[in-house]
Amino acid sequence: MAYINENFLKLQAGYLFPEISRRVKVFGEANPEAAKRIIRCGIGDVTEPLPPACIAALHRAVDEMAVRETFRGYGPEQGYDFLREAIAQNDFQRHGINIDADEIFVSDGSKCDCGNLLDIFGAGNRIAVMDPVYPVYVDTNVMCGNTGSAKTDGSFEGLVYLPCTAENGFVPDLPATPVDVIYLCYPNNPTGAVATREQLKRWVDYALAHQAIILYDAAYEAYISTPGIPHSIFEIPGARDCAIELRSFSKNGGFTGLRCGYVAIPKTLMGKKKDGGKHPFHALWLRNHTTKFNGVAYPVQRATEALYSPEGQQQVKDLVNFYKGNAALLQAALTTAGLKVYGYTDSPYLWVRGPQGVTSWQLFDRILDKANIVTTPGSGFGAGGEGYFRLSSFNSRANVEEACKRLSDKALFVFG
């Protein structure tokens, strides 16, 4: 009989977003009138249509697929050259960053990349994650056996948790014990924090000194507006020898339903063999990507390319500014209500501190009950998120304005 992968059984049954859905459903059944007023500011999904440049590119590519002469079958698994070159030029080389087109691997999104990258790492690595953390980093490590069992607070044995607090600006201190793989995400999900050049340099220097690898998730890079904040880990000298960067088109182009992202792996990035020898991660990922993946749909690659056209760039800027406008309104409302709000200046997320002694789920339930707004409880991202909630600015302006009216009420946050 076939054995199952029992690592899966270590995962908690109640994953964050299903539990939120359950509570919203229970509330809706008990309060059918209030349910009609519900505004969802929980999950980070975009709401605005695709940029017109992408729509035009999609239609053109679909028409190519309708004619024998221009039809495209299997493409290169790593992505078409036209897209890899557009990415390398616009996201890196134009900013003076040394990343080549053949160091770009186009994929159908960061969630896949995040999980699949673990395929090329061996057993025995000590893995560090931020706390609070995007749950996929943790869950994929649990599933492939890189952790022990779950503890009562929801954290896992064998992982090194790096506390991200208001005191350290949600950028963790270096670990006390050496680690081999470090997940960093800036602009951060869920805290909305960014890391300065000096802070990232400290991490790159650490990784170089300890020959560790940084998995740098820059999915929200387009939301950075503060001058001087790095948009890529590869802006930091030495990062080519210690980092992999993940990017997504979900939150800049609004591709959550179209699916495209990429991984940048420098050819100089080496991993360790048990005999002490070294081997390039680029070669391993090339083998993994070409063996287990067959490329992103051709029309989607053309739509992604269109994001880098002059019109596309302007349309992305408008889209991002629209959501950032939402974030500013929400920030003002919550400040009026007397809460301390983090994130939001360089991120689509607001990370909101509730009153002293109130738990994240108490905040969630109160805001759902009284304001009919769905948030994400901070504790869902790890013990370090307790006492906070996350608000997403991905919404229509009308919804955001209505949400602001309801959230600016000081009485909403009086407990006990």
Place this chain on the structure above:
Amino acid sequence: MAYINENFLKLQAGYLFPEISRRVKVFGEANPEAAKRIIRCGIGDVTEPLPPACIAALHRAVDEMAVRETFRGYGPEQGYDFLREAIAQNDFQRHGINIDADEIFVSDGSKCDCGNLLDIFGAGNRIAVMDPVYPVYVDTNVMCGNTGSAKTDGSFEGLVYLPCTAENGFVPDLPATPVDVIYLCYPNNPTGAVATREQLKRWVDYALAHQAIILYDAAYEAYISTPGIPHSIFEIPGARDCAIELRSFSKNGGFTGLRCGYVAIPKTLMGKKKDGGKHPFHALWLRNHTTKFNGVAYPVQRATEALYSPEGQQQVKDLVNFYKGNAALLQAALTTAGLKVYGYTDSPYLWVRGPQGVTSWQLFDRILDKANIVTTPGSGFGAGGEGYFRLSSFNSRANVEEACKRLSDKALFVFG
């Protein structure tokens, strides 16, 4: 320093298709005039445009993504209900097969599914593959550590190879030693063979008796025209308790560049825990799919749905019949040349036996040199393919007619 996954290093450097490309390139550089005449019948990639029903569905879905009211962001990771239901009804229920919509997991293609399915299996399973075999089955098992090292003939320690020969009709005999996971692919790549109901029943009975799991790859199902040949493993009583089926839209709808496939996992299918307990594979795959994947692009799901419309069904039938017409022409030509040809009646592939004592690469080089046609050497699919070559019928009619002229020459296959 981070450890790499050293299992990757067991893989052979010279993967089949890159080696073919290399030889074609060398030939072309030495023979620039002949290079212009090259006809590619090697890789199994479709050549005809997408069915008009798909094109129309793609345009409609793209237009929906252009308007706020109809825009779709994240969809269900397992696929939209409209598609899961169309699949369950048309591929299974309409034929009296008991597979529910929530047992269907839509993906971006069988190559991904093939690799990712191994995530939910534990270590210690004895794995059987056919010989010759689609290389992805083997390579993905090597990469995740389910095998030992490569042997000199290219096979791997620790795998159980099931010989598929002209004598057994390319349907393997039951293994002498018990196995836990069995890869079966019908219609077969590369041999083009199909398995009868009785042959599949023998395998299902074996799997039930040994509590083994059959991974059934039915990517070429649409090419079956012989009455009575099963289109799905789930036509065989008991298969719900021992099988997973993989399907692809690459070869029926011509989706090699659009990317869509699915896995059917019955809820009744159980795996074994080390303590002797059981656990459903469906729950594991649901967790894997929702954690590491974010769904197929919405327009692609609508295009796939369109394959099941009455027009779509007719257009798929026409497309498949066109390629089958190519296969019939190629078969006739090779028979004229005095070769024995297998497959082709229920498959887009011809599996061709060369003259006694001639190797697959000798055949490849001869056909490239003299007829300027690219084939796939049978030995590239495993030791069991030695002496054969695979010909793909995915091509334009003009190319096929020209290829037939060149291949029907008896002198082409005279060696020594």
